[in-house]
């Protein structure tokens with residue numbers, strides 16, 4: 001019991017003292033996950049919006065594929081990328097294994113289906129009357145597309161935050177392709193996984209508290225977005 | 235610059251139901267045409283086809299310019315005509331931004347947009363609502379916003395579908411005054427579908443009836 005209390009005390013001390021190692025790990029975590037999310041959003045929102053607006057053969061197949069991707073086990077993504085990036089793998093010459101870049105790619109793969117799929121569904125949900133109204137007020141096809149994305153913005157934000165929640169929490173993929181190298185590829189979740197194994201609870205616990213707080217913030221934001229959407233859609 | 239709309243031998247159906255049957259008509263004057271007719275007779279379908287928002291199964295819909303040349307159905311033509319849905323079609327943003335939409339996409343600058351939108355909102359009596367989210371307007375207010383949003387782009391053809399449904403007597407009078415004012419400027423051909431006969435006879439120069447898939451002039 002005592003050791004638990006002691007661990008919590010140490011963890012809080014690390015946080016309030018802004019421990020350098022702790023900060024480094026948090027910053028890298030944020031850098032990796034936010035880069036992956038940015039990439040997933042820049043590509044996933046237009047791609048999802050396109051799927052939501054157009055009808056073409058194979059469209060439902062792509063959506064089923066994306067939805068499968070939403071539940072992709074991170075370790076499987078890690079395994080797949082490891083095989084691609086390992087020295088004897090087809091992309092081994094890029095020397096990406098155990099780099100932050102590989103971690104960003106892994107998390108991008110995890111976030112993209114969520115962002116794209118939810119963007120698709122949100123844009124699809126916009127009433128056809130809105131689309132025709134934009135057209136009859138003189139919008140070009142591109143302006144119509146932007147208008148539909150704007151109308152679907154709350155849904156799209158929900159998808160982006162969902163993607164962020166997923167990549168911040170995952171450990172399987174980045175542990176395999178990042179390798180948890182101190183000062184280079186160590187992030188919050190991988191540190192927790194490995195420090196716990198070593199019995200180093202203080203740092204793990206401090207990171208756990210930070211992760212929980214971030215998750216809480218994401219959900220707080222989600223709550224407000226959903227509340228706003230309900231309020232403006234009577 | 236004056237547009238003319240010529241509809242010839244128009245057919246339109248949904249499934250095995252034919253709605254418009256070999257309909258022909260010419261809208262060639264800057265005045266108010268009112269189309270009446272029972273529910274389901276095809277007024278909305280007809281207006282949407284005229285506004286190039288739906289394609290007919292058969293027949294021609296052509297806009298001619300003043301030199302009698304057929305205009306291609308591109309963005310330039312689309313920007314001269316506009317249709318207001320019975321349910322308006324409200325963007326999830328403020329009343330001001332809704333009304334400013336057509337001006338923004340046409341590249342007007344902020345100052346012009348401001349003055350034009352303020353003026354038209356004043357015209358329809360919605361100035362005090364400009365910051366409110368348009369989805370929270372009452373049905374009658376939404377109707378007036380839809381009209382303002384269409385008017386502000388100064389279309390040559392204005393199609394209004396049930397503009398007075400849900401609108402109280404006082405605001406119906408306001409819409410009548412508005413339409414008469416637009417009419418007096420002689421720059422817009424207005425085509426209205428409605429069930430409101432007093433309104434139709436107040437604003438209409440030409441009363442038409444859509445029945446059995448065809449248009450008849452009511453003398």
Ligand SMILES: Nc1ncnc2c1ncn2[C@@H]1O[C@H](COP(=O)(O)OP(=O)(O)OP(=O)(O)O)[C@@H](O)[C@H]1O
Nearest residue numbers: 248249253271272273274275276277278279280427
């Ligand atoms: N997309 C559609 N699919 C199937 N049927 C349709 C569609 N749009 C219209 N219809 C049918 O076409 C007919 C004409 O409809 P329309 O909306 O043009 O009538 P309307 O004269 O505007 O009626 P109202 O006075 O009720 O507004 C109706 O029977 C309607 O059910």
Ligand SMILES: [Mg+2]
Nearest residue numbers: 277278279395
């Ligand atoms: Mg109708």
